[in-house]
Each structure stands twice: as structure tokens, then as C-alpha cells.
Amino acid sequence: MMTFQQKMITAFLLFVLLPIMILGYISNRISTDTLQKTISSQTVQTLRAVDSNVMTALNEVHHFSDYLLSSGDLQSFLMSHEEESIIDLYNRRQAIAGIMYDNAEVERILLYSWSGELLYQSNDRNESEWSLSSKAFMEEMKQAAGAPVWLGPSPEAKHPFQRESGFQLIHGRLINDVNTLDPIGYMVLSIKLEVLDDIFASSGPIPSTELLVNNKGEIIYSVNRKWIGRRMDTASFEKVRSSEDGYMLDQWNGEKSLLTFRPSDFKLSGNENVWLVSIKPWDALSGDIDYIRNTTVVLGLFAILAAVLFNFLYLRRIAGFIQLMSRKMKEAEKGDLSVRMRAYPLKELNGLSNRFNEMIRRIGELILQIKTEEEKSRQAEFKVLQQQINPHFLYNTLESINALAAMNGQKDISNMTINLGRLLRISINGKYEVSISQEINHVKSYLEIQQIRFEHLFTYSIEVEDTMMNELVLKLILQPLVENSINHAFHEEKKGCIHIIGTRNGSTGYFYVQDTGKGFPRNVLERLYEKRDGTGKNGHGIRNVHERLQLYYGNRYGMVICSSEKGTTIKVSFPLAERDG
Known part of the structure; x- marks a missing residue:
């Protein structure tokens, strides 16, 4: 489980560091996307201008080839090639060569008969090497009906016009008779790639490379000739070919680069599409990011x-x-x-x-x-409870003494006076506790007085363990219970017996006050059990004893009352000192 300190530091990292990192990441992503979009949008405009310049340069080649096709010397050379004398044929060749030298970007001219036989070339290579062996190229020039057909540079020499000294653009056209418009042959021009170098030269503050890419993903033009013939990554080229204008981040030449692309108006043989691709190193663009x-x-x-x-x-x-x-x-x-x-x-x-x-x-x-x-x-x-001694008892006792005195019963008077004195001595004693022997003597005195008063209405017996006699107990707890039995349990027609038992169990002492009287009525017993209350005349009563026991010794101690028609038993519990054995 994490400690409070660990929770606090974790919360700090989560609520402070994590938002900073997330904010930085989001800012970086937004800045990257915005920069890509902005640079690419500008680059697309540049590519449009480049494409326009490319078409302008190639249109100049078209104009030059138009001039050649309409040249009388070239027309005469193709139509009377077999009939002219050697001198006339030589002169016409020289005239054609002179026309070529008027355009420095044209490296050579090849003229073919209608059947595809090479009739003229502007260099000294073997004629068999320049035969118009590509039937597809011938057919395409026929279908173009005089419109130009272009072949791109081929590093693998896939067409016979590729030279070992470098790469060229091949321009081919069908030649028609200017008078009858009947086809009379073919013309092929080999154009130097330098015609595009000035257009693609990068002069901006950010290094950039522009390419022409064919439909197969092959680079057909680059200022850096080493890249011509190189294929773009398949996944990257698929994205280029599937879009009009667009951009992406990709690896190029070993470094992360921003590639921006758009289709060119320039078409190769077979109406093959060509794309303009601009490559800018991402490190040069992402300085702010x-x-x-x-x-x-x-x-x-x-x-x-x-x-x-x-x-x-x-x-x-x-x-x-x-x-x-x-x-x-x-x-x-x-x-x-x-x-x-x-x-x-x-x-x-x-x-x-x-x-x-x-x-x-x-x-x-x-x-x-x-x-x-x-x-x-x-x-x-x-103290209030302790001092709640029933005054009626004293009054009744004095009345009894008075009655006996009137009757001159000296012995009984003596006994009652002695027992009354004992009672008063314990009651007036200010101590809360007395020895059990004193409490027993007190209740004996009370019983003796009551026996004289009620003319032996009851008998009593007391059995207390000797080991308890010197133990202390709350005073005046037995007399109210005995008084209750005398006042309510017996009647003159039937005498009863009161039996007091004292026992101990470890550190707890018990008094049992039993009588053979008529018992409590059920409703009175329920009220006693709920309130520990005495009857109306027993103000000192059972509740006094129970409350004093619990106040002094705690709620563990007190009284339990059991009563029936055969008698009543009241159990009193109180603490004693522990005894070994």
C-alpha cells in the first residue's frame, strides 16, 4: 500500500508533469501537422510553376520538331531517298544536320522510312543499333497521327535509343507528306536532360530536390543523375499515385523527409502519367518544432x-x-x-x-x-439513598416498646431496646461498608424486634460461610429485603419462615433471602423486575438496595427476584476479595 508521501508525489507527477508532457506532445503534433500543411501548400504552388516551365521547355521541342517535319530538305530526303544521286543525298544530309545544330538541346536526329528502316542518323553509330525495333513505339506514333510521343530515360536500356553516355528524353513523331498528308516515315529526337536542369535547380533557403516519377514509381528525371531509375518505396508511391495533390513524411535517402507531390501535365508513351515530387529534409523544416x-x-x-x-x-x-x-x-x-x-x-x-x-x-x-x-x-x-432509613420502623418500634411498657413486660422491653440500639448504631455509622458479620448481626437484631412485635408470626434461620464473615459488604442491604417479606409475605392465619444464606464463588459473594410466604402477584412482580421498586409503603424498599449495589459496585452486581405462590427468593450479588485455594 502506498504511503501518504508516495501518494502526494504520484499526484504531483500525474497532475503537473503529465499535463505538461501531454500539452507538449499535442503542441508538437499540431505544429508538425500545421508546418507540413503550410510547407506542402507552398510546395504544390511551386510544383505547378515547375510543371508549367517543363511543359514550356517541351513545347519548344515540339515547335522544333514541327519545323523539321515541314522542312523541304527532310521531306525530299524521305520521298526520293533511293532515286537521288549520292551528291544530292549528301547535300540533303548536311542540310538536315545544319538544322539540328540550330537547337543545342537536341543531341541527335533519327529518320526512318514508313517500314521502319533507318534512313538517317546524326552520329556515326552502327545503323543496326538504331533500328526501329519497338513495334509498340511505331504503333503509338501511327496512332498519334503526327502528335509527339515521349519515352523517358531508361537506365536498364529498355528501348534502343538509350545511350551509354547518359540519359535522354526520346521524342518521336509520325512524318506526313505536307502535300498529300500521307505518312512517309518517322522522326525520333534524342533530347538532353539538361533542357530541364535550369527549371529544377533549387535556389531557395531550404534544400529541396524535385523529381519526375513515372507510373511505375521510377524516377525519370533528377538533377542528380544517380537517382534516375531508382524506385520509390512501394507504400509511399501508392499514396502518390492514389492522390491528386498531397504530402507525407517518409524516409528518403536515409533521412526523414517531407514529400510533396502532384500530377504533371506531361505524359509518356502509352499516355503514362508522370508525377512531380518535391523532397525536403524534415530536419531543415522542423527547427521551430x-x-x-x-x-x-x-x-x-x-x-x-x-x-x-x-x-x-x-x-x-x-x-x-x-x-x-x-x-x-x-x-x-x-x-x-x-x-x-x-x-x-x-x-x-x-x-x-x-x-x-x-x-x-x-x-x-x-x-x-x-x-x-x-x-x-x-x-x-x-448518601441520600444511604440515609433513606424508613422512619416508620422507628415509630412502630417505639409504639411497641410503649405498649410493652404498659403491659409491664420488662424482658421483651429489654430485648427490643437492645436490638434497637444495635440497629441504630449500624444505621448511623457513616461508613458505606461493614463486615458481613456486622450486617448479619444487624439483620438478626431487626428480626428479633419484629418477632416480638408480630408475636412470633414467623421463624428465621441464617447460614453464612465462615470465610465470608470478615469480608466487607455494603451495609443495610439485608434488612430492607427481610422487611419486605415480613410486611407482605405472611398473614396471621399461616405462619412462615425466613431463611438467609450467604455463600461465595471466587471473588463474588451471594446472599439468598428466602421466605415461604404467599409470593408476589404477577403484575407486582413484573413491576418489581422492571423497576426494582418496592410497594407503596416500602419507600426504602428493594429499589433502594439494588440501586445502591450498582452505584457502589457497578452494573455487574445487584439483585434477581424469583417469586411464586409457594414463596419468594431474592438473590443479591456483591464483590469479595480474591482468596487463594
Whole structure:
């Protein structure tokens, strides 16, 4: 289970560091996407301009080839090739060569008959190498009906016009008779790639590479000729080919780059599409984004450092204070009010510590005050109960003495006077407890007096264990019970017996007061059991005895009453000192 200190530091990291990292990540993503979109949007505009310039350069080649096709020397050369003399044929060849030299971007001219036989070439290579062997190219020039057909550079020499010295664009057209418009042959021009170099040269502050890519993902033009023929990554090219304008981040030449692309108006043989692709190194573009990322990382590290310092300089003190206070409070809950918090250098913690100590001190004082007041209240109540001696008993006794005196019964008068004196001595005694032997003597005196008064209406017996005689017991607990039996259990027609038994069980003593009287009525017994109350005439009564026992000894002790038509038994329990054996 995590400690309070660990919970606090975890919460700090979650609610402070984590939002910083998430905010930095989101800011970096938004900045990256925005930068990509902005740069790519600008690059697409640039590619449109590049494409326009490419088409302008290629249209100049178209215009040049139009001029060649309409040249009288070229027309005459193709239509009268076999009939002219060697001198005329030589002169026409020289005229054609002169036309080619007017355009420095054209590297060579190839002229073919309608059947595909090579009739003229502007260099000295073997004629068989320049035969128009590509039937597909011938058919496409026928279908174009005089419109230009282009072949891109082929590093694998897939067409016969590729030279070992470098890459060229191949421009082919069907030649028609200017008078009859009947096809009379084919013209193939080999165009130097330098015609596009000025267009694709990068002059911006950010290094950039622009490419022409064919429908197979092969690069057909690049200022860096080493890249011509290289294939783009399949997944990347599929995205290029499936979109009009777009951009993506991808690896290029071993580094992360932003690729922006758009389709070109330039078409290759077979109406093959060509794409313009601009490649910019991402590191050169993302300087500001890297700054945001690095700033986020620095802020994260700073937050971690702040968390560590916060933990050592402040959090540990607070956590230690809270844990110590929690431990002290648990000790106080168990009743130890001597606990105190120590002083702390932090003003707030020291204030809490002092208030805790003051609270515990005040609680101790209040508990002591309550105990004192409760003790005083208990003693006062006990004194009131203790002093509730029934005055009617004294009145009745005096009346009996008076009656006996009138009858001159000196012996009975003497006995009653002696027993009355014993009763008064114990009752007036200010001590709460007396020995069991004194309590027994007290109840004997009371019984003797009552036997004389009621003319031996009852008999009694007392059996108490000798080991109990010197033990202390609350005084005046047996006399009210015996009085209850005498007053309510017997009647003149039937005499009864009162039997008092005293026993012990370990540290608990028991008195049993039994009588053979008529017992309590059920409703009176229920009321007695609920309230421990006596009858209306028994003000001192059973409730007095029960309440005094519980006030003095606690709720564990008191009385239990059992009654029937055959008699009543009252059980009294009270504490005794432990005895070994």
C-alpha cells in the first residue's frame, strides 16, 4: 500500500508533469501537422510553376520538331531517298544536320522510312543499333497521327535509343507528306536532360530536390543523375499515385523527409502519367518544432527536479507530520492522553502541533472534571439513598416498646431496646461498608424486634460461610429485603419462615433471602423486575438496595427476584476479595 508521501508525489507527477508532457506532445503534433500543411501548400504552388516551365521547355521541342517535319530538305530526303544521286543525298544530309545544330538541346536526329528502316542518323553509330525495333513505339506514333510521343530515360536500356553516355528524353513523331498528308516515315529526337536542369535547380533557403516519377514509381528525371531509375518505396508511391495533390513524411535517402507531390501535365508513351515530387529534409523544416519539443522536454525535466526538491524540502516534512499526528491520535483514542506533538520549524505545522497538544490537554482536563463531577454526584446520590432509613420502623418500634411498657413486660422491653440500639448504631455509622458479620448481626437484631412485635408470626434461620464473615459488604442491604417479606409475605392465619444464606464463588459473594410466604402477584412482580421498586409503603424498599449495589459496585452486581405462590427468593450479588485455594 502506498504511503501518504508516495501518494502526494504520484499526484504531483500525474497532475503537473503529465499535463505538461501531454500539452507538449499535442503542441508538437499540431505544429508538425500545421508546418507540413503550410510547407506542402507552398510546395504544390511551386510544383505547378515547375510543371508549367517543363511543359514550356517541351513545347519548344515540339515547335522544333514541327519545323523539321515541314522542312523541304527532310521531306525530299524521305520521298526520293533511293532515286537521288549520292551528291544530292549528301547535300540533303548536311542540310538536315545544319538544322539540328540550330537547337543545342537536341543531341541527335533519327529518320526512318514508313517500314521502319533507318534512313538517317546524326552520329556515326552502327545503323543496326538504331533500328526501329519497338513495334509498340511505331504503333503509338501511327496512332498519334503526327502528335509527339515521349519515352523517358531508361537506365536498364529498355528501348534502343538509350545511350551509354547518359540519359535522354526520346521524342518521336509520325512524318506526313505536307502535300498529300500521307505518312512517309518517322522522326525520333534524342533530347538532353539538361533542357530541364535550369527549371529544377533549387535556389531557395531550404534544400529541396524535385523529381519526375513515372507510373511505375521510377524516377525519370533528377538533377542528380544517380537517382534516375531508382524506385520509390512501394507504400509511399501508392499514396502518390492514389492522390491528386498531397504530402507525407517518409524516409528518403536515409533521412526523414517531407514529400510533396502532384500530377504533371506531361505524359509518356502509352499516355503514362508522370508525377512531380518535391523532397525536403524534415530536419531543415522542423527547427521551430524541435524547439517546442526540446522546451517540453526541459520543462518535464524541470518538473521532475521540482518534484524531487518538493519531496525532500517540503513534502517529507508534511507527510511525516501527518503520519506522526495520525499515530498520536490513535494512541489518544486508546486512552493515552499523555501523548504530545513535538515542535516544528514550519510555522503552519508548529501551529497545528500546538493546537493538537492543547486539544489533548483540554480533553484530559475535561475527562478528569467529568470523573470528579460524576464521583461527587454518585457520592451525593449514595448518601441520600444511604440515609433513606424508613422512619416508620422507628415509630412502630417505639409504639411497641410503649405498649410493652404498659403491659409491664420488662424482658421483651429489654430485648427490643437492645436490638434497637444495635440497629441504630449500624444505621448511623457513616461508613458505606461493614463486615458481613456486622450486617448479619444487624439483620438478626431487626428480626428479633419484629418477632416480638408480630408475636412470633414467623421463624428465621441464617447460614453464612465462615470465610465470608470478615469480608466487607455494603451495609443495610439485608434488612430492607427481610422487611419486605415480613410486611407482605405472611398473614396471621399461616405462619412462615425466613431463611438467609450467604455463600461465595471466587471473588463474588451471594446472599439468598428466602421466605415461604404467599409470593408476589404477577403484575407486582413484573413491576418489581422492571423497576426494582418496592410497594407503596416500602419507600426504602428493594429499589433502594439494588440501586445502591450498582452505584457502589457497578452494573455487574445487584439483585434477581424469583417469586411464586409457594414463596419468594431474592438473590443479591456483591464483590469479595480474591482468596487463594
